[in-house]
Amino acid sequence: MNLRQLLVVIDPAQEPQPALERAVWLARHGGAALELLACEFEQNLDGSLLFDERQHEQARSALLAHRQARLEELAAPLRAEGLQVRTEVRWGRPLHRTILGRIEELKPDLVFKAATRNHGLLRRLLLGNTCWQLLRHCPVPLWLAHHGQWQGRRLCAALDPLHDADKPAQLDQRLIATARELGERLRMDAHYLHCHAPLPRSLVFDAELVATYDAYVERGNRQHRQAFERLLAPYAIPASHRHLEQGYPEEVIPRFVRDRQIDLLLMGAIARGHLDNALIGNTAERVLEALECDLLILKPQPWESSAARQ
Incomplete structure (x- = not known):
């Protein structure tokens, strides 16, 4: 299994980041490069009648810049220890299609994504619609990380x-x-x-x-x-x-x-x-x-x- 490029799907609004944890663990053992990908879409910023196009663009740019900054926060300590880390933010929906689009461009060797967040004592690998769609359509190996202790x-x-x-x-x-x-x-x-x-x-x-x-x-x-x-x-x-x-x-x-x-x-x-x-x-x-x-x-x-x- 050739592991030179890993793609990690990040939800910047969530903590912790089990998919990133697994990818970093693998990169430390083999020297693979990482790309952290965040995908964003907000219906109210996509053609809403409440704002004109210039306001839409400004609001979208501000939101994406905020997500980019969060990815850079995650990447900084990894770069400091010598790992190769890039960050990428995309606007689009549905989420799985946006992710698949980046997979087609980057052609990673392995994709990491966290499963749906578990609540309470439930420890199962809960899969939301995006996970199921990636399971069906992802053309490269897919690693789904659960939120239990690794x-x-x-x-x-x-x-x-x-x-x-x-x-x-x-x-x-x-x-x-x-x-x-x-x-x-x-x-x-x-x-x-x-x-x-x-x-x-x-x-x-x-x-x-x-x-x-x-x-x-x-x-x-x-x-x-x-x-x-x-x-x-x-x-x-x-x-x-x-x-x-x-x-x-x-x-x-x-x-x-x-x-x-x-x-x-x-x-x-x-x-x-x-x-x-x-x-x-x-x-x-x-x-x-x-x-x-x-x-x-x-x-x-x-x-x-x-x-x-x-």
């Missing part, structure tokens, strides 16, 4: 060796390679998880399958175990870090993350249908509803996506 000790790659979720095979290889690289670069303990669920006995209505249900379950377990072992065979991954779990991903993955105190979950996602209606996949969406850690989403390279659809 430990930076363990990461986990969620794999799908039988491609039940219709992911191209190369995506699992990218997940493994990225997990191994981040684990070494950031000194994080890297784990690898695959979970699967047989058809519940209560939903089996075929008489022959009912009679051989236990054999069906064992056959499925063996198939998934063999596929998981084949996928990881080329890598020197200890058995204690290979996890094959039985159960639905939306239940197993959040529980695994919580029980193993995972700080960063890597998942693969694909776009479905036309770009305007792209989804990252039902499994990933259900998992994210219950996740309690940071999330790094990887997508297939364009040629991999095309091959998967053929």
Whole structure:
């Protein structure tokens, strides 16, 4: 995973800044350059009848200058320690399109954004509309940071060796390679998880399958175990870090993350249908509803996506 340029989406009106914290942590380990991006839009300053165009322009300029000053405050101590940091402020809506526009211009290697701010004791990775839109459309890896305390000790790659979720095979290889690289670069303990669920006995209505249900379950377990072992065979991954779990991903993955105190979950996602209606996949969406850690989403390279659809 080539990490030379990181883009960090900043909400200048919010504290703390978990996305910036993660990006800085990564830059310190690898020397990547940072760009801090703030996007602003105010309906009353965009064609309101209360002001003429000159007043609109003055008010917009003042607001953007205020946001720029805040970004410079965040950048100053980072530059003082030797990091390369640029700042950029954009005017536009919706927010995700403005962010995607800057991604297209800058072509960063990784984008960081904080998830929706948690309130009270709720620790889940709450995703607002902008996060979901970036998950669907961001063309580069996307790191969503939650607002819980960051430990930076363990990461986990969620794999799908039988491609039940219709992911191209190369995506699992990218997940493994990225997990191994981040684990070494950031000194994080890297784990690898695959979970699967047989058809519940209560939903089996075929008489022959009912009679051989236990054999069906064992056959499925063996198939998934063999596929998981084949996928990881080329890598020197200890058995204690290979996890094959039985159960639905939306239940197993959040529980695994919580029980193993995972700080960063890597998942693969694909776009479905036309770009305007792209989804990252039902499994990933259900998992994210219950996740309690940071999330790094990887997508297939364009040629991999095309091959998967053929």
